[in-house]
Amino acid sequence: MNAAAQTFNIRGRSLWLDVWETLKKNRAAFAATLVLAAMAVSVMVAPMLSPYAFDATDFNQISLGPSLPTMHLFGTDALGRDVFVRTMYGGRISLMVGLVATAVSLIIGVAWGAIAGFIGGRTDHVMMRIVDVLYAMPFMFFVILLMVFFGRSIVLIFVAIGAINWLDMARIVRGQTLSLKAEQFVEAARAGGVSNFNIVRRHIVPNLLGVVAVYVTLTIPQVILVESFLSFLGLGVQEPMTSWGALVNEGAQEMETAPWLLIFPAAFLAATLFCLNFIGDGLRDALDPRDRSK
């Protein structure tokens, strides 16, 4: 068999396929992925299976404990609303805030940091000073101002959180890019005539992925917590719509009389954060070919 024919038998390896294969071998990360996926699906589908609407009050059934016959799986709150459905709706908001705000910070932050780091010099200086200026703005003040000017809306929360979070990402990415830029394989690529854009795309960004993946999995919980905090202050989502943070807030006030109001949303929130941390760990290992043991 000649060499050329031989190569057809060798399947190409793609980065993401490899990552998935490795991730599957990491039991904690794989289980966490499944749990998180199950939660994502259930917050979308489960409310439809319940006979109750998220904002329907029933004064005959105030503060009931969890029970199967009434179909109030997680019980009801002080207004007689079904906690199960509200937890699922809250999950929609919380997961969405987590994903959208993190995606915003990921896209802006990676692009900003990689460009500043790779071009360097004056461009780098100007771009990073902009970051410093934004850092100096007090976050809460910023959010309250937005709310006052534009009224409360869920979109504004996405924007506000995303606009703050990309700063950290940009700094981390820039630092990594600076050290990657000095690597010999980048120099080899330049000597090979590869354009700057392709160097960033093929060499810099893939080598950033490990750090970025970990940071993303840290950012999502952080964003969810920030949203909870805003809701706790009354700046977040508006009644009757809710989020996990808002539910935990309400539940905490009636912790002694109706503990289920706190336990269920808090359990979902905690489980999500746990899963994300495991996935982050697994992703970092899976994204680095050097760590893939045979």
Added chain:
Amino acid sequence: MTDAVLEVQSLNVRFTTAEGPVHAVRDLAFHIDAGETLGIVGESGSGKSQTALAIMGLLAANGRADGSACFRGDELIGLSDSAMNQVRGAGISMVFQDPMTSLNPYLTVGNQMRQVLQRHLGLSRRKAHDQARTMFEMVRIPEAEHRLNMHPHELSGGMRQRVMMAMALSCRPELLIADEPTTALDVTVQAQILELMHELKAKVNTSILLITHDMGVVAGNADRVLVMRDGECREYDSVDNVFYRPAGDYTRALLAAIPRLDDALSERLPTVDAPPNKTGTAVATSEQRLSNGAARELLTVDKLSVRFRVTQPGLLARARSLVAVDDVSFELAVGETLGVVGESGCGKSSLARAVLQLIPAASGRVCLLGRDLEPLQGIELKNMRRDMQVIFQDPQASLDPRMTIAQIVGESLDTFHSDLDQAERNDCVVSALLRVGLDAEHLNRYPHEFSGGQAQRIGIARALVFDPQLIVCDEPVSALDVSIQAQIINLLMGLQAERGLSLIFIAHDLAVVRHISHRVMVMYLGRAVEIADRQSLYGRPRHPYTRALINAVPIPDPEIERSRRHQVLLGDLPSPLEPPSGCGFRTRCPYAIQRCRNQRPPLRRVGQSLVACHRADEIE
């Protein structure tokens, strides 16, 4: 044997790793007598360092040693840490390869030195300070009092290694273990340190365990030699017997694989795993290789200079310019190899990068095939890059860890030939891999799955995939073991003969450069101080620096090493930020006169060579 300082018997070192147990040292036995130097030689992974660490009780947490190592009759293996601390420093001390990482960067060297003296000899602070200064003077550190107050980063590599030696010898240990003490240093500094070790040994009467990969270092300094491979002893005899009457095949192969400054120029280096008589076909001699190219000019470098701006921290810092390459000119013919040698910091790598247009030149021209590269931008420059490629020093670092071999080697195909379909692209990559002696099966592997030698072959395959005219090799074999080094050199020379490649071969190893080059350029502080063909440069070096370099290279031959009077070049490389006036070399030159201070010598023809020295004609 009563007078043995150290007696090691059936020493085994095992490591438990994720991939299963590793038996790093197997059943090793040796002894060191008082005042004797034992050299342990071996390639990386042969277990030579682990042997030393086991004796010192410094193995990594997953390592375990058994067997016996008796120091003055006391068993060391299995000794508790606190008991071992009594022996370390006072009885046995150690000098490591990299003096920067073994010194604490936050403390002055004097402070660190004092701690050792106060701890082991119980001296008072004052006395320890005086003792430290005496030790510094003993290892010939100039301005000892002043240097005691310096931090490690303020000292040069050679100075740091002297500090380490002073520290190691401060408590008059009976045994000094030197683990690759000169590997991280330049040849001229290496010669200084070896000379110093030789002298101190006589003065202090310490036994030395010298661990190194360099046969030349062993030849001149050891009384007896232990050759290791794969954790086993392959040969254990007096230095003369090991070099002149080697019993083992491995020792013989190892000795043959080293390019030497004094050997006849055979074209192929014998490699360790293939005995010399089986390598088969003779390759054309270098002169034949050259004449095939009919001496057509490929590359012209004209008065090239490279400057870096160096900013110092501080509010009112002024950017200073560091001249890395200063007014260097040379030509390279088709099929020719130009060797570039010099100590670290002499600008050889900057020259390579400037030729490749990876860093901008401050002035001067680089012409490839008659085209000036300087004004080229964008697409035009990209197209010229097809004809010039590069091979780097650290093979692993030059390969993107997240790409497969197919992606790495094929990357420039994507750049220049994006019209190729997958199959054609694969064909090109495979044929490049086959050319450098790798298999098509390696296509889908990642760089970390390869050894250093294989990784360097991948780097060469990447450079070759386009049939370039010029390959710039930046220290391509410095990071490799002797046996692998021989394979890579043979590969490069074979490829050159086959395709008429021109090579710029940068190295600090003069013997390797002598073996592969047609012409050699010697650089010092960014300037070319001598350019000559190989025979003239090594046979009749004209510049005092070239002489000093050649003189400093240890030759793997005990007889020659013993009789050779080492003319040790004094001092360190001056800071390139503040180069001396006139001739850059005058601060270390034994022939310097007033004129060298005032006037910078131009490169001029003396005999067969181009030399930049005022006194080149007078020096014989």
